[in-house]
Amino acid sequence: MLGNKIKSAVMVSLLAFTTGAMADVTFSATQDGSTITIDKAMFDTDAAKEFLATGKNPYIGNEAAIKAGKKKFNLYSCVACHGGKGEGAVGPGLIGANFRYAKDATNKGMFETIWHGTNGGMGAKGYGLMAPDDGLKPDEVLQVIAFIRSNSVVKATGNE
Numbered sequence: 791m792l793g794n795k796i797k798s799a800v801m802v803s804l805l806a807f808t809t810g811a812m813a814d815v816t817f818s819a820t821q822d823g824s825t826i827t828i829d830k831a832m833f834d835t836d837a838a839k840e841f842l843a844t845g846k847n848p849y850i851g852n853e854a855a856i857k858a859g860k861k862k863f864n865l866y867s868c869v870a871c872h873g874g875k876g877e878g879a880v881g882p883g884l885i886g887a888n889f890r891y892a893k894d895a896t897n898k899g900m901f902e903t904i905w906h907g908t909n910g911g912m913g914a915k916g917y918g919l920m921a922p923d924d925g926l927k928p929d930e931v932l933q934v935i936a937f938i939r940s941n942s943v944v945k946a947t948g949n950e
């Protein structure tokens with residue numbers, strides 16, 4: 791009895807420790823690996839907050855989010871350069887198995903690429919010189935990524 795009580799007390803404090811000590815993830819530019827700062831206040835939904843804390847995209851496999859992400863993928867012209875399912879057009883395919891930037895196999899990496907653009911032909915959020923703080927919000931980028939992953943040819947979730 792007492793042993794169990796002590797065990798559960800230890801578990802609770804361990805849990806408190808891990809959650810309390812969890813630092814937010816840091817984001818780096820796909821262009822040069824430098825740190826990019828995104829105002830924490832922009833992570834304004836439960837999913838976005840979870841992503842900021844863990845780097846994992848909670849919308850993967852979520853039908854409603856995938857549907858919303860598809861809409862944004864069209865609305866923000868991703869479709870024009872990457873094709874209707876992200877299979878590739880003038881821009882590269884986004885659904886694997888390989889990526890130009892290896893980190894785009896992860897959702898955190900893909901988030902950074904979409905948020906801040908690349909050196910080789912894509913501006914932030916896919917726009918030329920658009921400031922990264924305009925346009926898609928973090929929550930919407932996560933939806934777009936959920937849509938892209940739903941088309942993954944290798945059934946990768948990016949949260950692996």
Ligand code: HEC
Pocket residue numbers: 863866867868869870871872880881882883884888889890891892894900903904908909910911912915916917934
């Ligand atoms: C004007 C055309 C254009 C638009 C619009 C555009 N992209 Fe891109 N995108 C590109 C090109 C070109 C590349 C390759 C860049 C490079 O090699 O550096 C790219 C690269 C990417 C990559 C990296 C792929 C890899 O293999 O690592 C991702 C992810 C991506 N785009 C997502 C998006 C999303 C999401 C949107 C919409 C918000 C979008 N793009 C809008 C042209 C575009």
